[in-house]
Amino acid sequence: MPLTPPASASTPAASFERLLAIMDDLRANCPWDKKQTLESIRHLTIEETYELSDAILSADMPEIKKEVGDIMLHLVFYAKIASETNAFTITDVLNGICDKLINRHPHIYSDTEVNDDADVKRNWEQIKLKEGNKSVLGGVPASLPALVKASRIQEKARGVGFDWEEKSQVWEKVEEEMQEFKNEFNAEDENSIDHDKAESEFGDLLFSLINYARFININPEDALEKTNRKFIKRFQYLETRARENGKQLQDMTLAEMDVFWNEAKKL
Missing domain, CATH: 1.10.287.1080 (MazG-like)
Known part of the structure; x- marks a missing residue:
């Protein structure tokens, strides 16, 4: 029934x-x-x-x-x-999150004073340490995708004052890491490279770019995903235009594909 x-x-x-x-x-x-x-x-x-x-x-x-x-x-x-x-x-779950929010917002539920959201974040991380976290970075899940993890690591380090003072300093770091990567992998040099070193320097470069994005209030995950979607849309337009002209992409020259690609960029 x-x-x-x-x-x-x-x-x-x-x-x-x-x-x-x-x-x-x-x-x-x-x-x-x-x-x-x-x-x-x-x-x-x-x-x-x-x-x-x-x-x-x-x-x-x-x-x-x-x-x-x-x-x-x-x-x-x-x-x-x-x-x-x-x-x-x-009920345990709901009471638990309510208690945590109350405890971590002493500027709302107690007499702590804050000036801005940066103060709130600093207080949040300090309270977490008092709650038993051994490291500020301990709350970053190990299984997070690397791009998101890099952002979270940097945000948490910033919460306890470990950060650059000016965005110009961060950009200088980006340029420094770019040069170090170029030293390991020169695009004009056909000689074999030390793959491990090049990979390490490329990782450093990405990390510094993510750091700069944070300073100019760009979420790197969102930015990259929007670029992914833009590329997919343009590439699918390219595929459609090729079929309309009775062609297969693998049989077209790059110059021929660029004609349709440039059309897609205008849409």
């Missing part, structure tokens, strides 16, 4: 209770939901996070709303699974 679904709600609290009730129903009655573990839905959560990221970059508000809901479902799912072994409950 089918269950009666919880009715739609008009307040945040009631809506959340509705989701919890549905989660209870699914966990008790759905063969797929009953089989899931913390580990089995982990990769799905990662996928949903990337889908939310795509929606944000596309400024697609209906899609953002949908993906936020999907991620919220996953969070409730984790708490439900954990509650079955008395590890923790959704």
